[in-house]
Amino acid sequence: MSQQPPIPVPAGPLGGSSALPAVAAGLGEAPPAAPVPAVPREPLPADVRDRPVPDVSHGAILYLEGVNVAFDGFKAINDLDLSIDDGELRCIIGPNGAGKTTMMDIITGKTRPDSGQVYFGQTVNLLELREAQIAQLGIGRKFQKPTVFQGHSVFENLELAMQADKRVRRSLFAQLDAGQRARIDEVLGIIGLRGHERRPAGALSHGQKQWLEIGMLLMQNPRVLLVDEPVAGMTEQETAQTAELLVSLAGKHSVIVVEHDMAFVRSIARKVTVLHEGHVLAEGTMDQIQANPKVVEVYLGEGA
Amino acid sequence: MRGFLSLHTRTGWLAFATLTALLLIAVPLLNALPADSALHLPDYLVPLLGKFCCYALVALAMDLIWGYTGILSLGHGVFFALGGYSMGMYLMRSMAGQGVYRSQLPDFMVFLNWKELPWFWHGFDQFWFAALMALAVPGVLAFVFGWFAFRSRIKGVYFSIITQALTFALMLLFFRNETGFGGNNGLTDFKQLLGFSLAEPGVKLGLYWISACVLLTVYLLAQAIVHSKFGRVLTAIRDAESRVMFCGYEPLYYKLAVWTLSAVLCGLAGALYVPQVGIINPSELEPTQSIEMAVWTAVGGRGTLAGALLGAATVNGLKSWFTVAAPELWLYVLGALFVGVTLFLPQGLIGLVRRLRPGKTEEVRA
Numbered sequence: 001m002s003q004q005p006p007i008p009v010p011a012g013p014l015g016g017s018s019a020l021p022a023v024a025a026g027l028g029e030a031p032p033a034a035p036v037p038a039v040p041r042e043p044l045p046a047d048v049r050d051r052p053v054p055d056v057s058h059g060a061i062l063y064l065e066g067v068n069v070a071f072d073g074f075k076a077i078n079d080l081d082l083s084i085d086d087g088e089l090r091c092i093i094g095p096n097g098a099g100k101t102t103m104m105d106i107i108t109g110k111t112r113p114d115s116g117q118v119y120f121g122q123t124v125n126l127l128e129l130r131e132a133q134i135a136q137l138g139i140g141r142k143f144q145k146p147t148v149f150q151g152h153s154v155f156e157n158l159e160l161a162m163q164a165d166k167r168v169r170r171s172l173f174a175q176l177d178a179g180q181r182a183r184i185d186e187v188l189g190i191i192g193l194r195g196h197e198r199r200p201a202g203a204l205s206h207g208q209k210q211w212l213e214i215g216m217l218l219m220q221n222p223r224v225l226l227v228d229e230p231v232a233g234m235t236e237q238e239t240a241q242t243a244e245l246l247v248s249l250a251g252k253h254s255v256i257v258v259e260h261d262m263a264f265v266r267s268i269a270r271k272v273t274v275l276h277e278g279h280v281l282a283e284g285t286m287d288q289i290q291a292n293p294k295v296v297e298v299y300l301g302e303g304a
Numbered sequence: 305m306r307g308f309l310s311l312h313t314r315t316g317w318l319a320f321a322t323l324t325a326l327l328l329i330a331v332p333l334l335n336a337l338p339a340d341s342a343l344h345l346p347d348y349l350v351p352l353l354g355k356f357c358c359y360a361l362v363a364l365a366m367d368l369i370w371g372y373t374g375i376l377s378l379g380h381g382v383f384f385a386l387g388g389y390s391m392g393m394y395l396m397r398s399m400a401g402q403g404v405y406r407s408q409l410p411d412f413m414v415f416l417n418w419k420e421l422p423w424f425w426h427g428f429d430q431f432w433f434a435a436l437m438a439l440a441v442p443g444v445l446a447f448v449f450g451w452f453a454f455r456s457r458i459k460g461v462y463f464s465i466i467t468q469a470l471t472f473a474l475m476l477l478f479f480r481n482e483t484g485f486g487g488n489n490g491l492t493d494f495k496q497l498l499g500f501s502l503a504e505p506g507v508k509l510g511l512y513w514i515s516a517c518v519l520l521t522v523y524l525l526a527q528a529i530v531h532s533k534f535g536r537v538l539t540a541i542r543d544a545e546s547r548v549m550f551c552g553y554e555p556l557y558y559k560l561a562v563w564t565l566s567a568v569l570c571g572l573a574g575a576l577y578v579p580q581v582g583i584i585n586p587s588e589l590e591p592t593q594s595i596e597m598a599v600w601t602a603v604g605g606r607g608t609l610a611g612a613l614l615g616a617a618t619v620n621g622l623k624s625w626f627t628v629a630a631p632e633l634w635l636y637v638l639g640a641l642f643v644g645v646t647l648f649l650p651q652g653l654i655g656l657v658r659r660l661r662p663g664k665t666e667e668v669r670a
Contacts, residue, residue, distance in 0.1 A: 108550060135552035147547045149540040151607075160533070160540055166553045168561045171534040213547075220552060 054086075054121025054137075054223060061086040061224055061254045062107065067116030069102060069278075076102045077113065078278035084224070089250035091265045092258045093289075094275035095298060100258045101144065103275070104226050108141045109134045120224075136166070140217030144228040146209035150202030154193055154212060157201050158184045161216035184219070191215035192241065207238035214245065224254045231264050243267045274298070311527045319610070320523075327357070327516040332509060347505045351580045354512035356620050357519045358577040363600040363616035364519075364526050364609060365569035370598065371606035372530055373562050374542030375459075379467030381594035382474050383442035383567040387574030388584040389478075390441060392491035393425060394434030395502075395579060399495040411493070412486045422484045431498055438575035439568050446567030447560065454559045459545075468591050475589035490585025497579050508580065515576045519613075522569060526609050529565075538562055539607075599638065603645050605652025614653050 054061055062084040069077040077099045084090055094100055105111035106118060109131040118126040126134055135141075149157050162180060164170070176184075188194045191211040196204065201212060210230055217225050227246065231239045239261070247268050249255055259265050265272060265286065272289045274281040282292045289295055312320060331353060334345035362384055370376050396410040403411040409421060427433040449470065453463060481487035500507045529535050540548045541555050548555050578584045587593070596619075604615020619641065626634040649656055 110546075130554070131549045132552050132554045135550050141550045143546070147544045149543045149547065151539050151543050152536060156536055160536055160548075161551045163552075166551075168534065168557045171537055171558075172529075172532050174533040216547075216551065 055123045056086040056121050058122060059085050063119040065117045067113045069113045076278050080279060084254055084256060087251045087254055089255045089270055091269040091272045092275060093265060098275040099278035100275055104228060138223040140220050140222035141226040142213050142217055142228055146213050148201040148209050148212050152201055153198050154201055155197040157212055158187055158215055158219050161219040163221045187215045187218050207234045222253055227257045229259055231261055239264055311531050324520055335509060350508050350512050354515045354580040356617055357515035358573040359620050360613045360616040361519050361522055361573035362570050362597050363612035364522055365566040366597050366601040367609055367612040368526060368562055369566040370601060373538045376464045377467045378464045378594050379471040380570050380597050381589055382471045383570035384574040385588040386442045387438040387571030388578040389485055390434050390438035391575040391578045392584040393428040394431055395494040396491050397429040402495050416481055438571050442567040442571035443564050446564045450560045450563040454556050471589050471594050472591050475586050478586040478589055490583060492583040494582055502579055511580050523609060599642050603641060603652055605654035608654045611652045611654035
């Protein structure tokens, strides 16, 4: 598996910290044949032309505080506090209706909270931005049901997702350059779909669609990946490959995984957050979580 | 150049070249044959073919917005009619003094006892102004309408119903004499265009020829659009709009762009249509007209531009034949055609053509 190229990482805010060790490692291993420029290849849209570099000086790439959302009186999210560190792989679990998907909707701008704060780094207030702007900032999202462009080929799916100037008039005359083709090829390798690039995405298997969707996120050079139930409906082997893929992405990206499959969570998680009724119930390693009486009660004792 | 050539497969270019030769060369030649020749194309068929070219242009516009972007408009008659009225206003103004009343005003205004030209008729004595308005008025209306509809994220059947309401409302407005566009009768009895008498067969042939050229040019333009990254984003919006948004695109602007372009193309078609058929009236704004436009595209095959051309030609060819041979049957035939295609040919006639071509498997995009 080829190494992913380093995403443009600011020197300043990170300081000398070792928050992103994999980035430094990635620099050395970049293939010399196709040097990947360290800056965005095309100018970005006016509203994010200077893609704000998130200020992660306090360690957090995503920060939610006191968030509340109610739908018709039902409190889907109830005073939620959550902080995700830069480069972290975080698993979020919780029973149905715990607010996991709503939380992702809030982060990606799909749902506006009734109150609370949502920050990207220290300075970017996500509540002021639209979905597309948040995506342009580098927050990618994978849906529960694999959502790819069925009529397009695998290659075109990745091309469309690639970080670029995504305004209408640019799209009319956009042509791929060699560097961009190399990048697409590289992501094809990462998601294990090399050789499938000409196939229509609609013809892929369920697992392949899930990987393609993850590949589409990677094309956006995201800082944060929000991944909703990545292994639902996957075979055991596909699940294992997905676990490997997500673990390899952490460090370079912050990865937040919402998942029901406990064995899968155990296999990838370093830190787990348990949501319950729109609120953080517990946080810690998988062992700590499983020993936590409150968690046991929510998961096992609901009827008791 | 190579990028342009790659818009089509070799078979595709061959078909396009054949169509071009047929429309631009064969039709005038057959028309020029002596009248007693078996292959002679009678004069009365020339404007009919010109009309078909305009309808095919509408079908292309419809395909861009519906076939490729997945937005079903049931109000494209509005843009077609507005383009037509703009051209009709020029034709009315250019015959000032030659009407029944020998007045400088159009006849219907004399009839209504109006003493001077309403403000919105000014400028239409200039061809360039009318031509500009034929594109600008549909474009601006579509832009404003689309801005509010798409920004409110109105989709699917709701959008279709609103467009249907739009064309109905405009029809009622244009039916009124006070609106100032000839009311029920519309604009008709045209005499000349840029000094050429519209009664001359040569002028009719010329208008047909221009319509065919415009159609073929727009077809190539549309091919270039759907093969660009812009076109791929449109198809992506059709298939998974939320994914497009979370990829960092603003679907609003893409939809607005293609919607407005589609409306402008319809206006162009309307402007070419009116001098050839010699009349524009509010019946073009009837809801069924707009629905029929959608049927052309559906019958030909959505999401394939060649299908739009084929559908418009087939449906209108059948319509012309049936309304002469068995007029009472036409609506049943149209209904049966639509139901049949929906049930048995989801990819339309073009899908059937592709299926019947041996040795060719389904391509991602032809």
